[in-house]
Amino acid sequence: MFKYQFRWDIVSGDNLDFLMSGLQMTLIVSAITLVLAMIAGLVIALLDMSRFPPARWVGVTFGEIIRNTPILVQLLWVYYVLPIVFGVRIESLTALIVGLSLYQGAFISEVYRSGIQSVPRGHSEAAQVLGLSPLQNFMRIVLPQAIRMTLPPLASNFVQLIKFSSLGAVISVSEITRRGMELSSTTFRPLEIFTFIAVVYFVICWPLAMGIRVWEAKLRNR
Amino acid sequence: MAATPIIVAENVSKRFGENQVLTRVSLPVMERDVVCVVGPSGSGKTTLLRCLALLEVPSEGRVVMQGLPISTPERSKQVRSAARAVRSDIGMVFQHFNLWPHMSVLENLIEAPVRVKKLPKSEAVAIAEKLLAKVDLLDKRNAYPGRLSGGQQQRVAIARALAMSPKVLLFDEATSALDPELRREVLLVMRQLAQEGMTMLVVTHEMGFARQVGTRTVFMDKGEIVEEAPGAAFFEKPKTERAQRFLQQFEE
Ligand SMILES: Nc1ncnc2c1ncn2[C@@H]1O[C@H](COP(=O)(O)OP(=O)(O)OP(=O)(O)O)[C@@H](O)[C@H]1O
Ligand SMILES: [Mg+2]
Numbered sequence: 001m002f003k004y005q006f007r008w009d010i011v012s013g014d015n016l017d018f019l020m021s022g023l024q025m026t027l028i029v030s031a032i033t034l035v036l037a038m039i040a041g042l043v044i045a046l047l048d049m050s051r052f053p054p055a056r057w058v059g060v061t062f063g064e065i066i067r068n069t070p071i072l073v074q075l076l077w078v079y080y081v082l083p084i085v086f087g088v089r090i091e092s093l094t095a096l097i098v099g100l101s102l103y104q105g106a107f108i109s110e111v112y113r114s115g116i117q118s119v120p121r122g123h124s125e126a127a128q129v130l131g132l133s134p135l136q137n138f139m140r141i142v143l144p145q146a147i148r149m150t151l152p153p154l155a156s157n158f159v160q161l162i163k164f165s166s167l168g169a170v171i172s173v174s175e176i177t178r179r180g181m182e183l184s185s186t187t188f189r190p191l192e193i194f195t196f197i198a199v200v201y202f203v204i205c206w207p208l209a210m211g212i213r214v215w216e217a218k219l220r221n222r
Numbered sequence: 223m224a225a226t227p228i229i230v231a232e233n234v235s236k237r238f239g240e241n242q243v244l245t246r247v248s249l250p251v252m253e254r255d256v257v258c259v260v261g262p263s264g265s266g267k268t269t270l271l272r273c274l275a276l277l278e279v280p281s282e283g284r285v286v287m288q289g290l291p292i293s294t295p296e297r298s299k300q301v302r303s304a305a306r307a308v309r310s311d312i313g314m315v316f317q318h319f320n321l322w323p324h325m326s327v328l329e330n331l332i333e334a335p336v337r338v339k340k341l342p343k344s345e346a347v348a349i350a351e352k353l354l355a356k357v358d359l360l361d362k363r364n365a366y367p368g369r370l371s372g373g374q375q376q377r378v379a380i381a382r383a384l385a386m387s388p389k390v391l392l393f394d395e396a397t398s399a400l401d402p403e404l405r406r407e408v409l410l411v412m413r414q415l416a417q418e419g420m421t422m423l424v425v426t427h428e429m430g431f432a433r434q435v436g437t438r439t440v441f442m443d444k445g446e447i448v449e450e451a452p453g454a455a456f457f458e459k460p461k462t463e464r465a466q467r468f469l470q471q472f473e474e
Contacts, residue, residue, distance in 0.1 A: 126320035126379075129275050130334035130386055131310040140333065144324050 010189045011196045019193075022179030023200060029093070029168065029175060030161040033100045037161070038154065040105025045112040059109075066106035072167055075099040079171045096168040103164070104157055111153040115146035152216040159205050159212070166201075176200065226289055227252050228390045228421050229274060229312065233283035236269050236445075243269045245445045246283065251390060251423050256416045258432035259425045261442035262468060267425040270442070271392050274423065275314045276305055287311065288389075310338055313388030317395045319375040321367035327354070327378050328363040331385045339386070346385070353381040357411050373404030377411055384415075391415070393424040429472050433457045441465045 011019065047059025066074070079095040090098075119142045127137045166177035174182075180197045184190040227250035236244040244266045251257050259267050272278040274285055276293055285293035292305040321330050331350035335341045341349075354360045357377040367375055376396055383391055393412065397405040409431055416422060416435050426432060432439050439456035441449040441464075449456065449465045460466045 120318075120320070122316055122318055122320040123322055125277055126314075126316065126322070126382075127334075128277065129309075129312065129314045130382070131338035132334060136337055140337065141322055145322075148324065 004191065006192060007189060008192055010187055010192050015183055015187070018183060019176055019179050019197070019200075022174055022176035025173070026162060026165050026175040026177075027204075029097060029100070029165045029173070030158060033097050033104065033161050033165070034154075034158050036097065036101035037104035037108050037157065040101050041108030041112055044105055044109035048109060048113065063106045063109060066103055071099070071103050071164060072170065074103055075167055075171060078102075092168070092171045092173045095171055096165070096173045100161060100164055100167075104161060108154065108157060111150050111157070112146070115150035115153075116142060118149045119145045148219060152212050152219065155208065155212045155215070159208050162205055163201065225252055227286075228255075228288065229423075230286045231270065231274060231283070232286055234270070234273055234280045234285065235282040236266070236273060236278060237281045243445050244273070244280075247442075247445070247447055248283075249423075249440060249447065251421060253421055254419045255438060256420075256422045256424065256436050257438045257440060258436035259423065259440045259442060260427070260429070260432060260468070261448075265442045266445040267442055268394055271314070271394050271423065271425055275312055275392055276309070277314075310334065310386040311389040312392065313383035313386060313390070314392040315376070315379050315383055315394065315396045317399050319367070319372070319379045319399075321375055321379055321382070323367050326364050326366055327359065327370075330367070330378060331382050334382075335385050350381070350385055353384050354378075356384075356414075357381045358407075371404060372400045373407045376400065376408045380408075380411055380415075390421045390423065393422065393426065395425055395427065397426070397428060429457065429469075441468065443468070 044059050044063055047055045048063065050056050050059065075096065078099040079090065079092060082095070083090050123145070124137050124141050127141045132140065165173075165175055168175045169178040169181055172178060176197055180193050184193045187193070230250040231247050234244055234247045235242070247266075247270055249257070249270070259270070261267055269278060273280050273293065276285070279293060279295060279297060281295060284291045284295075287304075287308045290304045290308070291301050292308055294301050321327075322333070325333065328347065328350055331353065332341075332343065332346040335346040335349065336343055351360060351363065354363055357380060359374060359377055359381070362370060362374065362378070367378065370378065380391075380396075396412065397408050400408065405428070409428060412422070412424070412431070413435050424431070424436070433454045436453055438450065438452055439454075440447055441456065441460075441462075443464050449460065449462050451459075451461075456465070457469065460469055
């Protein structure tokens with residue numbers, strides 16, 4: 001029989017404040033990383049689609065390496081290896097943001113690419129026949145449609161980032177998971193604390209994910 | 223006085239890899255001509271039209287517009303600048319309309335006049351409204367293409383092409399994607415254009431239209447022009463056996 005005495009009051013007062021400041025860090029890291037990842041994704045996508053073979057090679061290789069190695073290993077690599085290679089100490093927070101941005105950027109570049117490819121060729125051919133320049137064609141016909149297609153996947157990326165940012169715990173970034181680890185080692189109450197943290201992640205991520213699903217369905221029915 | 227054609231395909235051949243799709247096709251289109259191109263599926267009709275619309279580059283031969291080459295396999299600087307100059311004189315209507323779904327009907331119509339011809343917006347809107355009235359869709363000016371029927375979308379696409387005042391209008395099976403009951407409204411617009419003297423090159427499976435409206439019928443098969451006859455003559459007395467066989471399909 002399960003005879004555990006729950007002590008939910010552990011998650012209150014100062015302890016709660018401690019965890020909530022971790023949550024704040026989680027959300028800040030996720031938001032900053034999303035912005036950087038969108039930029040990194042754009043760079044990777046442009047490299048991938050470049051007419052210049054070496055650029056394409058760099059973009060594709062980078063993307064493949066990032067997408068086919070574990071994010072945890074990448075974070076450890078950025079945190080421990082980069083400083084050795086470049087001889088500079090990297091703050092754990094910087095390492096987390098850089099690592100997550102590159103990781104997520106590699107996926108976002110695919111989102112961009114499929115957004116652009118989702119615009120039927122005929123739409124830009126019609127524009128071409130009407131005399132729009134390739135730049136006008138991209139900016140006026142392709143991009144507005146592609147962006148509409150990429151917004152929901154980008155939002156899904158934000159949800160993923162919130163979850164992935166918990167990996168910051170292993171390189172001691174004081175986001176909510178790390179705070180939980182610290183708190184449970186002083187209170188010896190991991191069950192309450194990690195259950196609470198799981199619920200916090202769920203309460204944030206689930207409504208976002210549902211909202212995105214509704215949004216996607218709406219876009220599809222336009 | 224020999225008139226110069228508006229647009230001519232001169233010995234145009236097109237290959238996609240090993241696949242020879244067009245073989246030395248020559249086709250002049252004179253002012254006010256309504257040339258109807260018919261032929262079995264896969265005979266290269268769309269490819270020919272796309273060459274004339276500068277969406278494909280011929281493997282051999284060239285496209286000439288009012289005396290100037292605008293498309294050649296080499297695509298020299300001179301040819302490209304000639305092409306840019308006449309780009310908006312060639313309009314095209316596609317089988318699948320290709321309206322831009324993120325723009326309203328009116329925005330679809332004024333996009334090219336404003337961006338390419340640099341017309342003031344008010345002027346472009348005035349032209350667009352006149353054209354929408356002509357295709358009987360003025361009440362849909364603020365609707366998005368997704369809310370229109372196929373026939374309405376195709377009429378908008380025709381108006382969008384007309385907004386650039388092209389010298390020649392290319393139609394690629396403009397009614398094939400439509401339900402039979404929606405075809406008539408599009409064919410009526412095309413017929414009206416022909417009556418107004420628009421120069422048209424029409425790829426179609428609508429034999430009635432070719433017969434009644436076309437000034438010339440061109441029969442293509444396997445990438446070649448097999449037979450060419452003025453107006454209805456092709457339908458009354460097809461000369462080649464291939465054309466006779468092709469026309470038999472439409473008899474029942
Ligand atoms: N971009 C392309 N790449 C390779 N092959 C092509 C391409 N476009 C057309 N083809 C081939 O060229 C041939 C002629 O095609 P085309 O579309 O011009 O025929 P069509 O006469 O318009 O036929 P339909 O009546 O079915 O529209 C076909 O065999 C087609 O597979
Ligand atoms: Mg075709």
